Amino acid sequence: NGPDTFEVAYSGLWVQNEMDTFAFEGFETKEITILVNSGMVAPGSESMVLVQVNSTKSRIAGNEVSDTTTLSFIVTGMITYSEWGSGPVGLNQGETRSFDVAILSLFDSGVPTSRVITEVGGSAETWVSFDDTEEYEGEDTLVVPVGEPDLFSVTVNVPEVTAAGNYLFSLTVTDYNDNSHVSTLWFTVNVIQDFNITVEIISTPPSVNPGYSAEWLLDLTNNGNGIDSITMNSTDAPESWPFTFSDSVVELLSDRNKIVVFTLDIPEGTSSGEYFLSIDTQSLGTSVSVPLNITVSSVHRVSASVTSEIELTGQPGEPVYFQFDVSNIGNTNDTVSVTATGTMMSQATPTDFGWNTKSISISETESNWLKATVPMSNDGPWTAIVTVASEGDPSQISTLQFKLFGVTLPDAGIRDLILTPSDPKPGDNVMARFTITAANAPIESIYYTIYLDGTIIGGDRAYSIEAGGSKLISYSFEATEGSHTFMVRLDVDGELEETDTTNNEIQQSITVEKSGVSNLPIYLAVVAIVLVGGAVLYRYSTRDNRPSVETKMEPVVTESSVTFPLVLNCIQCGSRVRVARPGAFRCPSCKSVAGVNSNGEIGSVKEKSSDKSSEPPERPPSSTERRLRMEEVLSEEPEVPEEPEDKESEASELSASEKLKLFRQEEASRAPEIVEEEPEPEPDPPKKEKKQENVEVHRRAEVSVQPSADSDEDRVSRKTERW
Incomplete structure (x- = not known):
């Protein structure tokens, strides 16, 4: 496991006895070449070479380590360096292959060449021959050099019909001058197996009904040169058609056969006609496909x-x-x-x-x-x-x-759509009335849907409509400026089974226009001052000619401390009412009259009669028309309504232009606007006492000179002043 120096010594008859030294690292392996020379000895001579290795470091350490091996050598006069010398060589039936061998003569006759006799032996000797041999004295010979090898060719030819397996042959050369000099080499030929199978159809079935089976007899033969294992299958049979083989795997020797039964089940419901499939046979080295066909009989159902x-x-x-x-x-x-x-x-x-x-x-x-x-x-x-x-x-x-x-089915219909009023103004409540009818049979219930300009704004269910009867439906909505289409549809979801659905829809167009706006504020202001002054003068000039009437002071119109219009709750029924100006107003639900002052405070007021205000004129009246209207109104004897007395002092302080400004606000929203409930048309109230009417007419006389509506600039200016 560490560096060391090894002494390698060689000894033997065919080597020079010597010792070499080699340095090794730990676990290192080296390949060492030794020159062995047998000289001119007879073939078959043997000798050994002893190799000894000593570790020098172990010797120094006092525990020497060494190892030895013996190498054996045999002299031959023939050798091959091709694949034939290393093991079996595979050849097919009928195949021919050549290879080279090195041959020399070890007999020293004093001439550079010698002659050797060639021989072939073994089970495959008939397949092998030396090439380029010369017949000499009845023997096949080759002329070879002495002491130096030369290459000679050998040919192997495997017969056409040869069973697969390993076959041996030998090559022998004998020195013509010394028959003791004999060299022999053995070789192995592996004949490769030739896979060859056939399948023959012996019998086929007639036409088959669905639900039955068809059978074929097959003759399977191994025509190859060796034993074979054959697997049988059918890969292209119609889907879900079961099949079986009597032997799905067959072992066959060369030139042997076997009968195999193939069974195919025809499922129920298989269409009639001719069907095609195949039998696939797979051996160890080849495959064969056999086509089959079957006719399925016709079944009518x-x-x-x-x-x-x-x-x-x-x-x-x-x-x-x-x-x-x-x-x-x-x-x-x-x-x-x-x-x-x-x-x-x-x-x-x-x-x-x-x-x-x-x-x-x-x-x-x-x-x-x-x-x-x-x-x-x-x-x-x-x-x-x-x-x-x-x-x-x-x-x-x-x-x-x-x-x-x-059975008799009903026929739901809709008719008589009426919109009231027919020419509303923006903010007005429009009442829609229509009738749902039932023909042929009664209708237990039906749903109606209300649209405005194609958008659903309401709907409900109508119940219990007798055959030939009808039901009146009312619906209110707030008018907005522009042209609109009001439409009602019955049974949009198709819940009711009826005979005719073409009469389930009705619609009507409605146009909502804004009131006209005067562009002559200066002219109207001058006319208002003249008319108000004339009305006051006429009133006092005729005061003494009329019966004495006890009246209250004229209500004074001033700028409110709160911004109108206001939305208030009725003190009687609690309904929400939109009030455009200070003064008396009527609740559309309970018909009670209440009053509100400029500070937004509400209290009860004695109900007064008033004519329904007419639509504002399209153009301002002339001064002559105003005066004639004044005289006609002042000829009546109105009764002064109950108003707060503190407004009289304020009225005396108002100028004509301030009264004109208040009159614009009053005329722009003459009637109260309903927030949550729609008022129904009120009958004309009976005449009150004349003194009350005179006061009301006098109040109108002061403000009737106001134009029918303000311009957009005046409304914006007025809103800005209030803000």
Whole structure:
């Protein structure tokens, strides 16, 4: 396991006795060449060479380690350096191969050449010969050099019919001058096995019905030059067709045979016709495929199955369809016929089939239907027995039974869609009324869906509509500016079975336009000042000519401390009401009257009569029209409403332009707007006392000069001032 120096000594007759020294590292191996020279000795002479190795370091250590080996040598006059000298050489039947051998003469006759006699022996001696030999004195000879080898060729020829295996042969040369000088070499030839098998069909089966088996007799022969193992299989048999061999693996000697039985099972339902497959035989070195064919006999078979309800209900005179499938479950193409019997065929006329006769391929399915018309007699049910038969084999049939009932279905409809008002303004509540009808039969319930411009905004279910009856439905929604389409649809999800769905929809268009806006604020302000002054002068000039009336002070309109409009709760019923300005307002739900001041405080107020405000004029009236209207109104004797007295002092401080500004706010939202509930139309209230009407008219006279609506710039400016 460490470095060392070895002394290697050689001793023997054919070597020079000497000793060499070699340095070795730990666990190192070296190859050493020794020159051995036997000289001119007779072939077959033997000698040994002794090799001894000593470790010098072990000697120094006092425990010397050494090893020895003996090498044996035999003298020969012939040798080969090819593959033939190292072991068996494989050759096929009929194959020829040549190789070289080195030959010399060890007899010193004083001449440079000598002659040797050649011989071949062994079981394969007839296959082998020396090339280029000379016949000399009845012997095959070669002229060879003395003391120096020369190459000579040898040829091996394996016969065509030779069993596989190992065969031996020998080559011998004898010195012609000294027959004691004989050299012999042995060689092995391995004849490679030739694999050759055949399969012959001895018998084939006739046509076979599905569900039965077919058998073939096969003659298997080994034509090779050695024993063979043969495996039999069928890799291309139709899928799911079982098969067996009497012997799936067969061991055969050369030139032997064996009979093998191949069995194939034909599954039920196999289509008729000719089928092809093959037998695969695999030996150790080759394979053979044998084609087979089998004919499957024709079998006719049909099947029918229902694809719709077997019991249908329809209105008198209505056609109904019973649907079914017809399948060819035989193993051959077939023509199928369809017939029917029963009360349905004789009474529910006219009747018909989708088809009466049709050719159907193997495993193919064709859809069909039986048409019947619900009789008017209402004495059902009516039955029909449908028979499906194979024309290839009339005994193969399949039957179905259907039943028909008569009943009257309803027809839901919708009509009389009315939108009120027909010309709403933005923010108005529009009331939609329409009627759902039921024809032919009563409707237990039906759902209606309401759309505005294609978007669902509502819907509900209507219940218990008698046959020939109807139900009125109301629905309200808030108007928005623009053109809209209001539509109602019945039974969108198809829950109700009815005779006609084309009358389940109604729609109506509606246009919502904004009020006109005046662009003459300066002109109207001047006209307002003149008219207000004239109204006051006329009022006081005629005051003494009228009966004395006890009135309260005129309500004063001032800028509110809170921003209007406000959404308030009614003090009577709690409903939410949108109030556009300070003063009295009416609850649309309970019809009670309440008041709200400029600080947003609410209290009860005695109800006053008022005419329904008319739509604002499209253009500002002239001063003459205003004055005539003033005189007509002031000729009445209104009653002064109860208003807070503290507003009188504030009114005296308002200028005409401030009153005009307040009048714009008041005219822009004349009536209260309902937030949660829609008001119903109110009847004209009875006339109140004249003194109340005079005060109200006087109040109108001060503000009636306001234009019908503000411009967009005025509204933005007013909102900015309030903010």
